[in-house]
Amino acid sequence: MIRHSTIVKAGALGLLFVFALVAGRSGVHRLNVPVRLRTPWYTSANDYREVRPGPELALVFVESPTCVWCNAPELPELIERAKRLVREQAIGRGFGFATVGISSSRSASTGIEHLTRFGDFDEVSSGRSWHNEGILKYVYRDLVGPAATPQVLVVQRVVLPSAEPGFTGERVLLRHVGLGLIEQWVDGGAVVPKDDVAELRDGANPAARSGVLSAAVR
Secondary structure, rough: OHHHHHHHHHHHHHHHHHHHHHHHHHHOHHOOOOOOOOOOOOHHHHHHHOOOOOOEEEEEEEEOOOOEEEEEEEHHHHHHHHHHHHHHHHHHHHEEEEEEEOOOOOOOOHHHHHHHHHOOOEEEOOOHHHHHHHHHHHHHHHOOOOOOOOEEEEEEEEEEEOOOOOOEEEEEEEEEHHHHHHHEEEEEEEEOOOOOOOOOOOOOOOOHHHOOOOOOOO
């Protein structure tokens, strides 16, 4: 004979199962489900074993683990496609290529873990929320832009020789803020506008070294 308590437990489990299905379809639990790339394409260790002097395009991705749109399931694949498309353009122009991942997480380890959802990066910056050094550079201080996530920038710069490590003439070629704009850009081929770097190829432009050529793109 089936006890009443057993029937109640079975009914409760059934209701939980139905709720899980409904919640899953509505996206209620989307933020709690890890979203990772099925097949990461870009692997920095395989593509660039050393930093080479000369013109370079860098794709900079700024995100936050607590941002709803940074947890959208389609964003990791969009960022990976953007890396591939921008890298192809950099090669076509005779430039180097690099990727930079920046997380505005309060915890460095949490931000780094969240960045792994978007594949490999040549350089990462995480922790201290909006006081993060990467965010200060690409949002507040040097290359000013909206304090919002997710956002993607493509910057052009010249890598200096190892005897004098650093970059010169860094400027923003494009900046897209928000999932919708990033998706439109990537679906359209992630086209990066060209800029005149004739004076920067030898790193001889003094204005570039002083930062005069840095541009703010909103």
